[in-house]
Each structure stands twice: as C-alpha cells, then as structure tokens.
Amino acid sequence: MNLTKAVTSIVAVQKLNEEVLVVVGGGAAGVYGAIRAKTLAPNLNVMVIEKGRPLSKVKISGGGRCNVTNGHFTDAKSLAEHYPRGHKEFRGPFFNVHGPMDTMSWFSNHGVQLKVEDDGRVFPVSNSSASIVDCLMSEAKRTGVSLQTGKVVTSASISSGGKFALKIQKLMNSVEHVEANYLLIASGSSRQGFSLAAQLGHSLVDPVPSLFTFKIEDPQLAELSGVSFPKVRAKLKLENIQRHLPQYTQVGPMLVTHWGLSGPVILRLSAWGARDLFASDYKGLLIVDFAPDLHLEDVKTILSRHKSQFMKQKVHSSCPSEFGLVKRFWKYLLDREEINDEILWASISNKSLASISSLLKQCIFKVLGKGQFKDEFVTAGGVQLSEISLKTMESKIHSRLFFAGEVLNVDGVTGGFNFQNAWSGGYIAGTSIGKLANGEFLGRDVSNLA
Numbered sequence: 116m117n118l119t120k121a122v123t124s125i126v127a128v129q130k131l132n133e134e135v136l137v138v139v140g141g142g143a144a145g146v147y148g149a150i151r152a153k154t155l156a157p158n159l160n161v162m163v164i165e166k167g168r169p170l171s172k173v174k175i176s177g178g179g180r181c182n183v184t185n186g187h188f189t190d191a192k193s194l195a196e197h198y199p200r201g202h203k204e205f206r207g208p209f210f211n212v213h214g215p216m217d218t219m220s221w222f223s224n225h226g227v228q229l230k231v232e233d234d235g236r237v238f239p240v241s242n243s244s245a246s247i248v249d250c251l252m253s254e255a256k257r258t259g260v261s262l263q264t265g266k267v268v269t270s271a272s273i274s275s276g277g278k279f280a281l282k283i284q285k286l287m288n289s290v291e292h293v294e295a296n297y298l299l300i301a302s303g304s305s306r307q308g309f310s311l312a313a314q315l316g317h318s319l320v321d322p323v324p325s326l327f328t329f330k331i332e333d334p335q336l337a338e339l340s341g342v343s344f345p346k347v348r349a350k351l352k353l354e355n356i357q358r359h360l361p362q363y364t365q366v367g368p369m370l371v372t373h374w375g376l377s378g379p380v381i382l383r384l385s386a387w388g389a390r391d392l393f394a395s396d397y398k399g400l401l402i403v404d405f406a407p408d409l410h411l412e413d414v415k416t417i418l419s420r421h422k423s424q425f426m427k428q429k430v431h432s433s434c435p436s437e438f439g440l441v442k443r444f445w446k447y448l449l450d451r452e453e454i455n456d457e458i459l460w461a462s463i464s465n466k467s468l469a470s471i472s473s474l475l476k477q478c479i480f481k482v483l484g485k486g487q488f489k490d491e492f493v494t495a496g497g498v499q500l501s502e503i504s505l506k507t508m509e510s511k512i513h514s515r516l517f518f519a520g521e522v523l524n525v526d527g528v529t530g531g532f533n534f535q536n537a538w539s540g541g542y543i544a545g546t547s548i549g550k551l552a553n554g555e556f557l558g559r560d561v562s563n564l565a
C-alpha cells in the first residue's frame with residue numbers, strides 16, 4: 116500500500132444527538148448482533164464494517180449447506196460440553212438467553228425453514244447456505260443496518276469524550292475516522308480483530324487451529340480411503356504431554372481418508388486436544404478400539420468360535436460378522452499381523468488369534484501432523500472470557516465495548532455449535548446495546564477480573 120496517497124477525512128456520520136454503534140465484522144455474530152440492536156433501538160445508527168464479503172463463512176459453511184445450530188442439545192449444561200474452550204463459562208445463563216431453539220425460531224420467524232437431521236445438525240430445508248445469508252442480509256436492510264464493505268477497522272482507542280475513536284481504512288488507502296458510542300467487536304479469528312481488542316486493553320489467549328483431521332503415513336491405510344466405521348473408541352496420546360483429559364478418549368464414527376483419519380471422533384479429539392496437539396507439533400499416538408462394545412475376552416471367544424465353524428475357509432476371506440468390519444479393513448488388520456493370505460482358519464494358531472484380538476481392541480496409529488477439514492475449521496484462542504460478562508457480552512474493562520463470536524476464546528466441536536456461539540453472543544450483545552441506547556440500565560459485571 117502506498118501510504119503517501121492516503122487521504123484522511125473525518126466522516127460526519129453523526130446527526131445531532133444520534134448515537135452510533137460500530138460493529139467490526141460482518142460475519143454471523145456481527146450481522147445478527149447488529150440486527151438485534153437496531154430492532155430494539157431503531158434510532159441508533161448501526162454500522163457494520165466488513166473488510167471482505169459479508170457472511171462469507173456462512174456462505175461456505177457446512178459444505179455449502181450451513182449447519183446453523185444443533186437441535187439435540189437444548190439445555191445449557193449439555194450444550195456447554197460441546198465447547199472445548201467455553202465449557203465452564205457456558206454452563207451459566209449464556210444459552211438460556213438465546214439458545215439453539217431461539218435461533219431456530221428466529222430463522223423460521225424470518226422465513227427460513229429448517230430441518231433437524233438424525234445426528235442433531237440443523238440445516239435450512241433448501242440445503243443451501245444462501246437461504247441463511249439472504250435472510251440475514253434482507254433483515255439487516257429492512258431494519259436499517261448500514262453494511263459497509265471493503266473497509267477495515269485498523270485501530271481503536273478511547274477518545275477524550277469517552278467514545279471509541281476508530282480508524283477505518285478503505286480501498287485506495289483512504290482513511291475514515293469514526294467516533295462510536297458503542298463498539299461490538301465480532302471480527303472472528305482475524306488478527307486485526309485481536310489487535311483491536313489488545314489496543315483496548317484486553318488480553319488474548321494465543322490462537323491455534325482447531326477441528327482438523329489427523330495425518331497418518333501408512334500406505335496400506337491410505338488404500339482404504341473412504342472406509343468408515345460407525346463406532347470406534349479412539350484415545351489420543353501426545354508426545355511430551357503427561358496429562359490425559361477424559362475428552363482425549365472419544366467414541367463415535369471414524370473415516371479413513373487418503374492422508375489419514377477423519378470423522379466425528381477425530382474432529383472431536385482435534386478440538387479437545389487443540390492446544391496440546393499444537394504444543395506437541397501434532398505428533399502422537401492414536402489408539403483405536405474397533406470393537407468398543409466387546410471385551411477383549413469376548414473378541415477372543417468370537418475368533419475361536421469362528422475358527423471352529425469355518426475351518427476350511429481362508430482367514431483373509433472370512434471375517435466374523437460380529438465385528439461389522441468391511442473386508443478390506445479385515446485384510447488390513449491381518450496384513451499388519453503378517454497373517455499369510457492363504458492360511459485357513461483351521462491352521463491359525465491361538466497366538467495369532469490373541470494378537471488379532473489385541474489389534475482389534477488396541478490398534479495404534481502414529482499421528483504425524485494435521486490435515487484439513489474442508490467443511491469446518493475454527494480457531495481456539497482469542498479474547499479471555501474472564502474479561503467479558505457473558506450476561507451482556509460487555510467488556511469488564513470498558514463499558515459500552517462488546518464482543519461476540521469467534522473473536523472470544525471459545526470454540527466448539529462440529530455440529531452447529533460454532534455458529535450457535537456466534538448467534539447467542541451476537542444476540543446478547545445486540546440486546547445489551549439496544550437497551551443502553553434506549554436509556555435502560557445494564558448492571559455491570561467486573562467479577563473474575565484480574
């Protein structure tokens with residue numbers, strides 16, 4: 116950028132006695148919060164400043180379908196358990212004010228039909244994220260929210276009059292200076308947003324990736340790409356990390372990809388282990404139990420029984436149905452145990468049966484790195500939750516400063532939980548700002564502030 120070309124202007128955004136809310140970021144949290152504030156306080160000048168395209172993540176989310184929220188976990192306590200960062204804090208009133216059911220009602224009241232899939236994920240009936248984007252955009256327009264794109268909020272400070280003095284950089288390097296009565300930072304995981312929070316005195320937890328797949332270098336496993344397991348128990352053990360959280364063991368579906376392992380179990384492990392995985396350079400062991408509902412002794416018994424029933428069949432071509440394994444994976448296990456392709460069940464030793472049983476119950480994969488999960492990825496880290504009142508989303512450091520969404524040190528597992536954080540936070544912040552703008556009193560919370 117050629118800074119010598121920069122034009123600096125003070126923008127007259129304020130009519131006499133008009134109060135201004137600037138929302139940094141036109142994502143899910145920012146737009147939802149802006150609509151809520153403007154709905155409650157129609158006289159408030161609500162400006163959303165978005166550096167790129169508004170709602171761009173909503174557009175690409177859920178593989179283009181947008182997993183709006185989750186319909187299976189409706190009480191605050193069980194919902195909170197889906198947030199590796201935020202689970203303690205979210206047990207409180209946060210979701211009671213505006214939870215998944217409220218979000219679903221909001222969208223259906225605004226003309227978007229939603230459906231709850233068997234696993235609890237909620238999508239628009241249209242199966243298109245455009246339904247959500249269009250709804251939010253038209254509601255923002257209808258209520259009179261001013262959505263300004265192609266502009267970046269580059270700095271924030273407190274002016275002598277106690278307002279928020281914001282520097283907004285436009286394309287072509289021109290600069291606007293805006294004074295706002297209220298500031299809502301809903302900048303997602305952008306570094307610029309974190310920097311604004313820091314400029315206003317907030318401390319940050321270092322951002323690290325969450326929700327990714329595990330890279331495993333095993334050419335024979337890669338050949339099984341596409342094979343899925345409806346239920347495994349997978350345990351993560353990391354290099355140089357002694358502690359073991361209960362969440363480092365997960366039960367559920369797993370999928371083989373051409374670079375390693377994915378599926379709900381892996382994504383949940385990646386989320387709960389995000390910080391420790393980062394610290395161990397994404398190196399560790401994954402111990403998978405492919406028969407989680409059977410004891411080791413039961414597995415041995417099943418194999419012995421199969422041996423006596425299918426003596427004349429080749430071990431490679433006859434897998435006990437109790438394990439529910441696809442043939443290709445059964446062959447993979449036998450190859451790992453170096454069981455000859457031609458051997459018959461009649462000839463297999465008890466020692467081999469014991470080692471196959473152990474492998475089924477404790478199959479170890481070496482995790483060598485992290486892969487990508489194209490449907491959803493989020494950032495762990497951000498503004499410390501202890502510095503925010505979750506009742507109002509107001510900063511405990513500056514009154515009239517609010518945060519919502521991924522800019523906070525909050526992230527959820529897959530299933531619609533990340534958007535729910537954005538909707539809930541945006542709604543609560545918008546409500547607080549709307550009330551203040553209407554002259555209502557907001558109790559200040561300065562608890563747990565270091």
Ligand SMILES: Cc1cc2nc3c(=O)[nH]c(=O)nc-3n(C[C@H](O)[C@H](O)[C@H](O)COP(=O)(O)OP(=O)(O)OC[C@H]3O[C@@H](n4cnc5c(N)ncnc54)[C@H](O)[C@@H]3O)c2cc1C
Nearest residue numbers: 140142143144166176177182268303490520521531533534
């Ligand atoms: C590919 C993908 C798919 C996903 N799918 C799902 C899903 O199906 N369900 C789910 O629950 N979650 C999903 N997520 C996660 C979800 O998208 C995020 O948790 C959510 O978008 C966070 O909302 P937000 O408003 O806090 O931040 P964002 O959506 O990131 O919005 C922040 C906005 O602020 C803007 N901005 C940042 N800094 C500035 C600045 N200084 N000035 C101006 N503008 C600024 C950014 O350009 C951005 O548009 C997905 C994520 C990805 C990457």
